[in-house]
Amino acid sequence: MVIHELTDDQCRDVLARTNLGRLGCARAEQPYIVPVFFYFDPEERSIYGFSTFGQKIDWMRSNPKVCLEVDEIINQFNWITVVVLGEYEEIGQSAGERDARRRIDELLRHRPDWWLPATGKLTAGAEHHVPIVYRIRIERMSGRQASEPIGHSSPD
């Protein structure tokens, strides 16, 4: 198995071709991870997501340092992983945040199905009726790819 680092462009490609990642936050040095559906905006170098209120949002409000991990795993010898470190911020309804909301609307216009989970939760859970829109500003990004040398077959 050979492991090599991905370039910034390769990391961007991985983020662009998936919507599923694992988002990590931390409080009092305790990390906490949840799977999330996200949208990567290469122009703004940002990640956008939706959520209803819960532990994750509570923790990210008190400590905005987050990590988003995305991977494509075939087996233990063939995988790609990209790790994004960034800062969490919520996008509110104020006039100042109008541009950010417009940007999100634009990004999601061609992905109407993507918005549905938040709506689904909205109708199912009476206690969680405010969908939160957030952005993660990417500060650092790194990636690794493992592959088997040519001629070496998988043990699967």
Next chain:
Amino acid sequence: MVIHELTDDQCRDVLARTNLGRLGCARAEQPYIVPVFFYFDPEERSIYGFSTFGQKIDWMRSNPKVCLEVDEIINQFNWITVVVLGEYEEIGQSAGERDARRRIDELLRHRPDWWLPATGKLTAGAEHHVPIVYRIRIERMSGRQASEPIGHSSPD
């Protein structure tokens, strides 16, 4: 979409039927996530894993509070996620750790393929030649399952 909490037994079932999870650690309030292959020991309420030295091990040595997230995601409306919070510890070669090493050998005897990635790394990377065996003692565990109401088809 209906979301419900999993019981402790259901969480254990999820951990027992997979070997792939995402492990989170934190330093100076910055979370960091990597995908890992692990083995769950229900008797000891522990997770075992192997690694070569890197940022993850460095961070877990300085702050042993970790999070392991495991999931089974069909789509945004049908998924299971289990989150384990626990404490990281390394299993060394001392006489006092003999029992723990014996336990790991026992657990892995029937899974010879599982050990291979560490060996693969071992031969590929000259700078990482010491495989580290670690245990995560499970302190808290929770899980959630989302499903669609009967008669409601997926929008996929």
